[in-house]
Amino acid sequence: xxxxxxxxxxxxxxxxxxxxxxxxxxxxxxxxxxxxxxxxxxxxxxxxxxxxxxxxxxxxxxxxxxxxxxxxxxxxxxxxxxxxxxxxxxxxxxxxxxxxxxxxxxxxxxxxxxxxxxxxxxxxxxxxxxxxxxxxxxxxxxxxxxxxxxxxxxxxxxxxxxxxxxxxxxxxxxxxxxxxxxxxxxxxxxxxxxxxxxxxxxxxxxxxxxxxxxxxxxxxxxxxxxxxxxxxxxxxxxxxxxxxxxxxxxxxxxxxxxxxxxxxxxxxxxxxxxxxxxxxxxxxxxxxxxxxxxxxxxxxxxxxxxxxxxxxxxxxxxxxxxxxxxxxxxxxxxxxxxxxxxxxxxxxxxxxxxxxxxxxxxxxxxxxxxxxxxxxxxxxxxxxxxxxxxxxxxxxxxxxxxxxxxxxxxxxxxxxxxxxxxxxxxxxxxxxxxxxxxxxxxxxxxxxxxxxxxxxxxxxxxxxxxxxxxxxxxxxxxxxxxxxxxxxxxxxxxxxxxxxxxxxxxxxxxxxxxxxxxxxxxxxxxxxxxxxxxxxxxxxxxxxxxxxxxxxxxxxxxxxxxxxxxxxxxxxxxxx
RNA sequence: GCACCCAUAGUAAAAUGGAUAUUACGUCGGUUUCCGGAGCCGAAGGUCCAGGUUCGAUUCCUGGUGGGUGUACCA
Numbered sequence: 320x321x322x323x324x325x326x327x328x329x330x331x332x333x334x335x336x337x338x339x340x341x342x343x344x345x346x347x348x349x350x351x352x353x354x355x356x357x358x359x360x361x362x363x364x365x366x367x368x369x370x371x372x373x374x375x376x377x378x379x380x381x382x383x384x385x386x387x388x389x390x391x392x393x394x395x396x397x398x399x400x401x402x403x404x405x406x407x408x409x410x411x412x413x414x415x416x417x418x419x420x421x422x423x424x425x426x427x428x429x430x431x432x433x434x435x436x437x438x439x440x441x442x443x444x445x446x447x448x449x450x451x452x453x454x455x456x457x458x459x460x461x462x463x464x465x466x467x468x469x470x471x472x473x474x475x476x477x478x479x480x481x482x483x484x485x486x487x488x489x490x491x492x493x494x495x496x497x498x499x500x501x502x503x504x505x506x507x508x509x510x511x512x513x514x515x516x517x518x519x520x521x522x523x524x525x526x527x528x529x530x531x532x533x534x535x536x537x538x539x540x541x542x543x544x545x546x547x548x549x550x551x552x553x554x555x556x557x558x559x560x561x562x563x564x565x566x567x568x569x570x571x572x573x574x575x576x577x578x579x580x581x582x583x584x585x586x587x588x589x590x591x592x593x594x595x596x597x598x599x600x601x602x603x604x605x606x607x608x609x610x611x612x613x614x615x616x617x618x619x620x621x622x623x624x625x626x627x628x629x630x631x632x633x634x635x636x637x638x639x640x641x642x643x644x645x646x647x648x649x650x651x652x653x654x655x656x657x658x659x660x661x662x663x664x665x666x667x668x669x670x671x672x673x674x675x676x677x678x679x680x681x682x683x684x685x686x687x688x689x690x691x692x693x694x695x696x697x698x699x700x701x702x703x704x705x706x707x708x709x710x711x712x713x714x715x716x717x718x719x720x721x722x723x724x725x726x727x728x729x730x731x732x733x734x735x736x737x738x739x740x741x742x743x744x745x746x747x748x749x750x751x752x753x754x755x756x757x758x759x760x761x762x763x764x765x766x767x768x769x770x771x772x773x774x775x776x777x778x779x780x781x782x783x784x785x786x787x788x789x790x791x792x793x794x795x796x797x798x799x800x801x802x803x804x805x806x807x808x809x810x811x812x813x814x815x816x817x818x819x820x821x822x823x824x825x826x827x828x829x830x831x832x833x834x835x836x837x838x839x840x841x842x843x844x845x846x847x848x849x850x851x852x853x854x855x856x857x858x859x860x861x862x863x864x865x866x867x868x869x870x871x872x873x874x875x876x877x878x879x880x881x882x883x884x885x886x887x888x889x890x891x892x893x894x895x
Numbered sequence: 896g897c898a899c900c901c902a903u904a905g906u907a908a909a910a911u912g913g914a915u916a917u918u919a920c921g922u923c924g925g926u927u928u929c930c931g932g933a934g935c936c937g938a939a940g941g942u943c944c945a946g947g948u949u950c951g952a953u954u955c956c957u958g959g960u961g962g963g964u965g966u967a968c969c970a
Contacts, residue, residue, distance in 0.1 A: 357914070367913060370950075380950075404914045405950065450970080490970060584970090610968050620898055623966080630968045637970050664964050666899055691901080692963080729933075757908060760900070762963075764907070768920090773933040775919040776908085783933050794930050828911085840909065843918080850934055859930050873930095895933085 321434045323824045324420065324817075328364050328397060328410055329353045335391035336368070341383070344376055353410070355821065362401065362409035363817055369406040380406030417816045418805050424819060424875055425801060431882055432823035435477035440684075443481045443648045444470050446660035447576070450487035451563035451583070452496050452517050455570060456708040457701050457765065458662075461690045464754045464888065466660035467576045468835045469688070471886045472826060481579050481652055485644065486567075488560050488583035490637075494542030495524040498534070500555050501541075513562035522707075546634075570712055574747065575888060587643040591635040594643050595628055603678050604628060613675050626671040641672045649683050656684035658833070663689035663760065688833045690759040701765050719746030721771050725779075726895065733894070741892050745771075745779055748889040752778035755887050756839035776843045778889060781880065784846035785891045788877030791858055791870070799874035803867030811855040815872055818848045822879050826886070835887060842883045849876045 322330075332351045336342060351368035369387060373380035387408060388400040398411040424432050446466020449455045455463075466482075474480045499520030508516040528535040545552040564581070571577070595611055598604035604613045609631030615621035628639045648654040659669060669687040676685060695701040701709050723742035726733070733741070753770040756777075757763055773779050792798055807813050821841070829837035858869040881891045 352911085354911080354913095357910085357917090361914075365913090370913080374950075407914065487970065492970090608967070612967070621966095623897065625967060627968050632968080634968080636968070640970095662964095663900060665970090667965055668970090670899090689900080725933095761908075762901080766907085769907070772920075777919090779933070783931085787931060787934090790931055832911085836909080840918085847918095847935095853930085854935050857929065894931090 323432070323434070324412065324416075324820055325353045325355070325364060325824055328366075331392060331394075331397065332366055332368065332387070332408075335387050338390040339383075339386045341372070341376055341378070341386070345372065346375055355824070356409065359814075361403060361407070362411045364410040364412075366408045366410075367406070369402075369408055373406060384408050412817065414807050414813065417813055417820075418807055420820045421807070421816045421871070421875070422805055425871060428878055430475075431879055432820060433476060433826050434823065439477050439479050440655040441479045441481065441653050442473055442656045442658060443483055443652055443654040444473075444658045444660065445483055445485050445644075446470075446658075447571075447578075448485040448487065448661075449567060450490065450492060451567070452492065452521060452559050454514055454518055454566065455711040457693050457711060457714055458708070459711055460714070460750065461693060461754055461759070462660045462662065463574065463576065464751050465688070465690060465759055465835060466658075467574070467888050468755055468886065469658060469660065469830070469833060471888060472830045472835070472838070475886055476826065476830065481654070482577070483580040483582055483648075483652075484578040486564075486581060486583040489585035489588065489640075491542060492521065492525075493545055493556055493559075494538035494540075495528065496521055496559055497541040497545060497552050497555050498538045499524040500559070509562075514566040517559065517563065570715070573715055574751075575890070582644075582647070584637070584640050587640050587647065590643040590646070591639045594639065594646070595635070598628065598675070598679075601679070603675065613671070615671065615674060618670075618674070620670060621667065621674070624667065624671075626668075626675065638668065638672055641668075642675060645672065645676050645681065645683070645685070649681055654683055656686065658686045658688055660688045660690070663691055665689070686833070688759075691762040693765050694762050696764060696766060714750060715747060717767070718750045718771070719743055721767060722746035722749065722779075725771065725773070730895070737894070741895050744890045744892045745782060745895065748778040748782060748884070751887060751889050752781070752839065755835040756843070757836050758834065759836070776839075779895075781842055781846050781884060782889075782891055782895060784849055785877055785880040785884070786893065786895050787853065788849070788873045788880065789893050791873045794859060795870070799870060801871075803871060804864035805868050805871065806864045807868065808865060809856050811852040812868065812872060815848050815852045815876065818845050819872075819875055819879055822883065838883060838886060842880060842887075845876065845879060845883070849880075 329351060332353060336345065336351060349372070351366055353364050353366050356362050356365045369384035370380045372378075373383050376383070381402060384402045384406045388402055391400050393399060393410075393413075395413060396416045398413060401409045401411075403409055444466055447459060447463040449459050470480050470482050496517065503520045503523055505516060508519075524534070524538065528538055541552060545556055560583075595604065598613065599611065604611050606612075607625065610627050611629035612625040612627050614625045626638045627636055628642070629635055645657065648657050661669070666687065666689060673685045673687070676683070693701055703709055719742050722745040723738060726738050726741050726745070730738070749770045753763075770777065771779065773783070807816060822845075825838055825841040829835060852872065856869055858866065858873065861869060884891055
């Protein structure tokens with residue numbers, strides 16, 4: 320079952336086109352597309368091929384649509400197409416086709432109809448990438464969760480996806496941290512819980528050095544010593560990274576995110592000087608005001624904005640590191656593509672390094688996948704009352720605690736452990752879903768009440784729909800048994816089957832433009848379609864084939880919801 | 896200055912150039928002898944402005960307005 324319904328209809332439609340009297344007048348390579356119907360009152364699928372052809376053939380679109388409908392052979396698959404409006408061709412699947420599709424999906428629990436890519440690509444994904452020595456704050460949520468979701472989806476369709484956490488472990492902040500370590504460190508605090516202590520000294524030094532030129536200079540000197548290989552400073556640096564990674568890993572564990580590699584900025588240090596030399600030798604880079612730069616005179620976005628790859632004092636910048644990183648990913652990791660899930664403000668930077676990569680003759684498919692900001696209710700950057708950035712760990716804690724309160728109120732008789740487990744699934748799931756359910760570029764307002772609402776397009780609603788699919792089998796007293804008779808009688812059943820079949824069309828669509836919200840919206844629609852089925856079609860009081868069919872619908876809905884939420888990185892629970 | 900991103904009901908969001916612009920929250924009304932009502936059914940309310948391309952524009956192009964961001968030695 321590698322073809323989607325849309326693809327099968329498209330094949331039949333193109334066969335019909337070849338049989339029309341204008342078949343030879345069509346533009347070369349013309350291939351008609353089939354879309355899911357915008358509005359179900361018109362049918363299940365639609366094509367606007369007649370209107371496109373009408374323009375090119377200079378003929379009446381309805382006339383062309385009628386001709387296509389006349390040669391269209393729907394077989395047992397599709398009813399006779401209908402012509403509507405200015406020239407839409409509308410298709411409705413036969414009950415037989417839906418039943419066959421339904422059986423095929425039941426036989427394919429691993430993929431649920433989603434086709435595998437013909438030629439798997441090696442794709443390196445770059446996301447999350449926090450600075451070490453600073454805890455992750457809410458700003459890191461989006462990239463981390465969106466990146467992880469893209470990894471899951473891309474793996475699911477068969478690609479070889481490598482996740483790489485390009486942590487910021489080599490920057491100017493280390494001058495401040497090392498100075499703070501030497502002068503401000505509370506030894507007992509660093510042993511008890513290193514992350515808050517590191518944050519404390521970083522914040523303290525950072526605040527002071529802003530209007531203390533002497534301190535700023537002292538920090539720079541510590542940085543120079545570190546870069547020069549000073550043993551004491553290197554030891555502090557290593558220790559800092561070690562404890563930071565442990566702290567970061569705790570959060571990733573909680574989010575159930577794994578990285579194949581943690582190749583931070585420092586990993587590329589030795590490759591920076593040769594890279595700059597190579598770019599100079601190739602004539603791509605040139606000296607300007609003492610710095611080594613690459614210019615882009617032909618691109619209006621960057622015409623007056625050079626990329627600096629070496630400072631006049633000899634130091635390297637993150638553009639240099641990112642170029643070395645591209646090298647490594649192509650040469651060592653054998654990447655066909657690299658996806659960068661990074662905040663929108665970095666657009667220019669990635670335009671520049673991607674262009675430099677192209678000039679070097681590299682042809683990997685480099686994708687910048689930007690996202691917008693998270694704002695507080697006042698539409699400004701989210702901050703705590705004291706003005707600090709909000710830490711990610713605190714967000715997760717609060718989400719889980721709020722979820723616990725709801726579960727506890729709703730189901731006080733659940734065991735304490737059950738309530739805690741459920742709260743973890745719902746709390747973390749809600750934070751993730753709030754991110755993934757909207758277009759990644761729009762700035763979004765962080766609001767607990769919206770995120771954890773029990774109704775509407777939220778994680779609790781979707782998880783609840785899944786719980787309902789399970790509740791049936793609890794009531795039944797046994798798990799689903801495959802192989803039962805299938806017969807679709809009610810419209811609500813057919814609507815649900817069609818929706819379930821469209822999972823296979825949704826995953827590739829969501830991935831094609833890096834939009835997890837397409838999948839999230841699909842799951843929400845699936846849940847509402849299921850709830851409508853639930854209202855219209857009693858299950859356990861029926862008998863025979865109708866009962867078996869409806870049990871199978873509950874089972875398959877549960878499978879698609881669990882799989883779909885899983886692709887978003889969200890777990891399900893059996894009860895809530 | 897230059898560049899990039901964004902603009903859709905009271906609020907928050909959807910919509911490969913397609914039909915009557917789709918949801919949610921909130922508001923108002925209906926619905927429960929039934930498998931989890933955390934549901935379902937219904938009502939009111941909207942594409943920043945001006946041009947252009949098109950049979951057709953929320954979508955593409957041009958110019959405004961408003962907001963955000965970036966822009967030679969941070970990342």
